Amino acid sequence: MRAELLSVGTELLLGEIIDTNSAWLARDLAELGIDVYWSLRVGDNLSRLKHALTEALARSDLVVLSGGLGPTDDDLTREAIAEILGETPAVDAGLEAHLRGFFDRLGREMPEKNLKQAWLIPSATALANPNGTAPGWYVEAQVGGKRRIVVALPGPPKEMMPMWLSEVRPRLPVSQSALFIHTFKTHGLGESHLAERLGALTAQANPSAASYAKRDGVHLRVAAKAETLDGARALAEPVLGRVRELLGRHIWGENEDSLPEVIRCRLEARGKTLAVMESLTGGLIAAELTSVAGASAVFRGGVVAYSAPAKRALGVSGSILERFGSVSEEAALEMARASARQFGADYGLAATGVAGPHEIENQPVGRVHLAVYAKESRRTKSLGLPALNREMIRERAAFAALALLWSWLEAL
Ligand code: ATP
Ligand code: MG
Numbered sequence: 001m002r003a004e005l006l007s008v009g010t011e012l013l014l015g016e017i018i019d020t021n022s023a024w025l026a027r028d029l030a031e032l033g034i035d036v037y038w039s040l041r042v043g044d045n046l047s048r049l050k051h052a053l054t055e056a057l058a059r060s061d062l063v064v065l066s067g068g069l070g071p072t073d074d075d076l077t078r079e080a081i082a083e084i085l086g087e088t089p090a091v092d093a094g095l096e097a098h099l100r101g102f103f104d105r106l107g108r109e110m111p112e113k114n115l116k117q118a119w120l121i122p123s124a125t126a127l128a129n130p131n132g133t134a135p136g137w138y139v140e141a142q143v144g145g146k147r148r149i150v151v152a153l154p155g156p157p158k159e160m161m162p163m164w165l166s167e168v169r170p171r172l173p174v175s176q177s178a179l180f181i182h183t184f185k186t187h188g189l190g191e192s193h194l195a196e197r198l199g200a201l202t203a204q205a206n207p208s209a210a211s212y213a214k215r216d217g218v219h220l221r222v223a224a225k226a227e228t229l230d231g232a233r234a235l236a237e238p239v240l241g242r243v244r245e246l247l248g249r250h251i252w253g254e255n256e257d258s259l260p261e262v263i264r265c266r267l268e269a270r271g272k273t274l275a276v277m278e279s280l281t282g283g284l285i286a287a288e289l290t291s292v293a294g295a296s297a298v299f300r301g302g303v304v305a306y307s308a309p310a311k312r313a314l315g316v317s318g319s320i321l322e323r324f325g326s327v328s329e330e331a332a333l334e335m336a337r338a339s340a341r342q343f344g345a346d347y348g349l350a351a352t353g354v355a356g357p358h359e360i361e362n363q364p365v366g367r368v369h370l371a372v373y374a375k376e377s378r379r380t381k382s383l384g385l386p387a388l389n390r391e392m393i394r395e396r397a398a399f400a401a402l403a404l405l406w407s408w409l410e411a412l
Contacts, residue, residue: 001174003034004060006052008068008077009155010043021066021153021160028164032172033179033225034062044074046083053084057143057150062172067155069134071114077152078119078137085141085150087121095119095126095135102133127151127167132159138171149173180224180232182240185253187217187403194218197246207239216259216399217252252406259402260288260295266409267298267347274405275343276302277314277335279326279352280368284398300343311335315342327352327363329371329380336373348373351401353383355390368397372408379408 005022012019022039029036037060042052049068056063068077082089095118103110117134120126127136132154139150151168153160186194191211195202198220201209207224220243224236244251253262267274276286276299286302289295305311308326312318315338316331324330332350340348353368354360366385372378381404385393 001034001061002059003029003036003062003064004056005036005039006056006063006065007039007041008044008049008065009041010045010074012041012067013043021155021157024157024161025064025066025164028169029064030181030223031179032169032174034172034174044068044076046076046080049076049080050084053080053150057084057148061147062149062151064151064153064168066153066160069117069136069152069154071111071117071133075116078116078121081124081137081139081150081152082119082121085121085123085139085143087123089116089119089121091115091118092120092126098135099133125171127153127163129154129159129163131162132156134159136163136167138168178226178229178232180226180229180236182222182236183255184220184222184243184247184251185214185217185257185259186220186247186250187252187259187399188407189218189247189250191218194220194247194250198243201239201242201246207236209239209243215395217403220247249407249410252403258292259399259406261292263289263402263406263409264292264295264298266406268294270409270412272346273298273300273344274347274349275300275339275345277311277316277339277342277348277350278302278304279306279311279335279350280355281351281394281398281401282306284394285349285351285401288398288402300345303339303342305335311338314338325361325363327354327360327367327369329369329382332369332371333373333378333380336371336378340373346374347405349401349405351397353393353397355393355397356387357390366393368393368400370397370401370404372405377408377412379404 007019007022011017026036042049065077068075099118123141124137124139129135134154137152141148191213194211207222209222212219222239224232226232226235278285283304289299305314308321316334320330320334332352335350336348350371354363354365356365365387368383371380385396
C-alpha cells in the first residue's frame, strides 16, 4: 500500500509553524509497513488543495490530510474532498447533537459557522475527536476505477495523534507487513568513509542501511521489512552483525542511546568522577554532561575559562600558556589536568580552539584542541573543522570532546 501525506495550512508555507504532523505520521506509517512516496504542504486555498488532492489520489492508495477542519472560511479540507469525489456534504444529525452538546457543556452558544464541523459526505465515516470540536473523516471511494482511502485529521497535534492511533489505524486494511528498525550511532568516521567501509551493504533494499549526519556523529539506520516483526528482525540480524564487525570501535551507541548517557554509565561503572574546563565551547560540554539524570554522581563540575588570566586563576600553568599558546594541545591537556585538580575529580576534560570569525594567536578558525586527563593516562586530539560559523564549530567541538572522552574510557 502506498500512502501520501498532505498537510494543509498557509502558516506552514509561511514558515510560521513546522510540519511536525507529517514527520509523526510518516514514522507511524513506516512502522505499519506502508510506503510513503510523497509528502506535501499546501496552503488554505480551495483550488490548490483540490489540485494537490487530485494528484495524490492518482498515485497513492491512501491520502492522509491534516489541518483545515476548523469552522472558519479558510478551513477547506472537507470542501475539497467533497468536490473531488463529486459528493455533497450534509449536516449529520448525530454529529450536530454532539457538537451542540460540546458547546452546552462549555456554557457557550454554538456559532453557526461551526455547523460545518458536523458535515459528512456519503462515503465518509466520522472519526471521534475527544480533544476538540472537529471530527475527522475516513473516506473510502473509487477514484478512476481504483480503490482509495482519504483520511482527514485535525491540525492540532494533540487532536491529530490520538485520532490517528485510536480511530484510523484500526480501520486501515494493512497487510501484516512490519518494519524492524535499528540505529547505530558512530563517531570518528565521515559519511563517505562510513559508506566505504560498509560497501555493498548500503546498496541493498531489504534490509536497507542508510546514514544520516547528526550533531553527535553519523547514524546508520538499518531497516528490514517482512510479514511479521519477528520475521523482519530475523532478516535484519545478519546485517546488524556485519555492521558491528565493519564499524567496530566507531559505534558509541544504538537506538535511543545518547552520548552523555553512555558516558555517565561508563563513569558510574568505573566509580570515577569527571570535571571539565572549557574555552571555545563556553559550557556546551558541561550542558550536555548534565543533561542526563544521575549526572551528579559522576560529574563534579565545570568552568568556562575563556581568557588566559581566567585559565591561570583556575590553576592552568602560565608558563605552558606562554610557551605553547592558549590554543594548543599542551594548553588543552593542562586545562584538563587543572580542572581535575580544582574539582577533586579522577578525570579532566578540556576544549580550547578558535570559533571564529577571527584567528587567535595565528591559529586558523576551526582549529580545536581537546584533551582528557587522568593520573595514569591522557589523550589529546586536534581537529581542523570547516570554518563555517561559530555555532557549528562550537557544537562540533563539544561533541568531539565527548566522543574523545568516550573512546578513551573504552580503551582504559
Ligand atoms: P482548528 O479547528 O484548530 O482550526 P484545523 O484542523 O483547522 O484546526 P489548522 O487550522 O490547519 O487545523 O491548524 C490549527 C493549528 O494546528 C495550527 O495553528 C498549528 O498549531 C497546528 N498544526 C496544524 N497543522 C500542523 C502540522 N502539519 N504540523 C504541526 N502542527 C500543525
Ligand atoms: Mg483552522
